[in-house]
Amino acid sequence: MSNTFRLYIKNAKQVVLVCNSGERYLTKDGMQKLSVIENGSLVVGKDGLVKAVGQADTIASQFEGASFENVIDASGMCVIPGLIDGHTHPVWAGDRVHEFALKLAGATYMEVHQAGEGIHFTVEHTRQASEDELLSSLKQRLRRMLRAGTTLVECKSGYGLELDTEMKMLAVLEKAKQSLPIGISSTYCGAHAVPKGKTVAEATEDILKVQLPGLREKMVQGELKVDNIDVFCEKGVFDLDSTRAILQAGKDMGLQINFHGDELHPMNSAQLGAELGALAISHLEEVTNEGIAAMAKSKTSAVLLPTTAYILRLPQPRARDMLEAGVIVALGSDFNPNAYCCSMPMVMHLACVNMRMSMNEALAAATINAAYSLGKSHSHGSLEVNKQGDLLLINSSRWEHLIYQFGGHQELIKYVIIKGNIVYENDKTMGY
DSSP: OOSEEEEEEEEEEEEEEEOSSOOSOOOHHHHHSOEEEEEEEEEEOTTSBEEEEEEHHHHHHHTTTOEEEEEEEOTTOEEEEOEEEOOBOOOOOSOOHHHHHHHHTTOOHHHHHHTTOTHHHHHHHHHHSOHHHHHHHHHHHHHHHHHTTEEEEEEEOOSOOSHHHHHHHHHHHHHHHHHOSSEEEEEEEEESSOOTTOOHHHHHHHIIIIIHHHHHHHHHTTSOOOOEEEEBBOTTSBOHHHHHHHHHHHHHTTOEEEEEESSSSOOSHHHHHHHHTOSEEEEOTTOOHHHHHHHHHHTOEEEEOHHHHHHHTOOOOOHHHHHHHTOOEEEOOOBBTTBOOOOHHHHHHHHHHHSOOOHHHHHHHTTHHHHHHTTOTTTSSSOOTTSBOOEEEESSSSTTHHHHSTTTHHHHEEEEEETTEEEEEOOOOOOO
16 A cells, blocks of 8 residues: 555544445434544545544554645544535526515416426526536536535536437536536436427427437447436426336436426325336425335435425425435435525535434435435445545534534535545635
């Protein structure tokens, strides 16, 4: 083993591993008892992977004589895994701030949608935007997420609803992967809405006969690397049969199933996802007891989005019922023009207050379980040896301050580190 390492973080008040036995996800009691080392240290190698984590004195003697590219004395601070955002729509043009006023005045999501606003408004603007314009705004949004502690983020297409714009959005995500340190899991979401002037059947046929074959070609040629397939399974959008056909076609292409379900109406999306072996289903505000049981059995994760329920004044997702049933609960910000939130610490706070999750459950849901929802929990989501060295240094003696101080993450996050590299350092000294 080389005697030079990328990063040595020493003497942290707490190092929160989340889990320490190679677990791919946590459920029930496992989410309540996170693995924490008091007075700990951590070493990341030049390959970007964690080489050692443990008691400060043990690590100090183990690495005596080694050299490090970076040493951080974390006395009085806490180390936690980088946060993982399990659901975002960050590639778009066209601001929808005017819609917020409509919603505050009482308009429902579907009323806004049917009036040609909502997704359709964004589609119109995104189709017109150039790749460079979309990339510029995407990078700005991803940098904001990074500063708020997100080190891996799921990013969807879905504001094109036809081949060219969907491929343009996925190409923009590909360029962002090359130019930013944040990890990106790309999702094809051509079935985000039924395009104006088309029926569900026509939209489904276009996806199966035109969009997916076009995507397959670009993936085979190595132009795009797409991880997941998504459909908005909802009354007035894509019904169960269309959703099944599209998701199955994506699965046959090697894409992981990770879709919107049971948000505004109980559609039995959860049962469909379980039947298809879905990796994840998002929203689930209207999931049934049968759906919860099916997801627990199939190990399909529930990506809950407390921001959406909060902004749209919907019933909160039944996090407690899911947790008690043994569902793998993850969290996402649902960042999009309808729910403009870049901060996973604020999402965790909302999950605790509005969905009655504990702080430990919320952190597990925003780390190891969010990693599982993206098929990445073997490499991300906890601070274990041979996992990627993605972590945050919290300028506080207890990690819980990151959730407790609502909106306080801007002062609390001292460093954001990806693969052992410091990608953001927050120096708040004002020099007064």
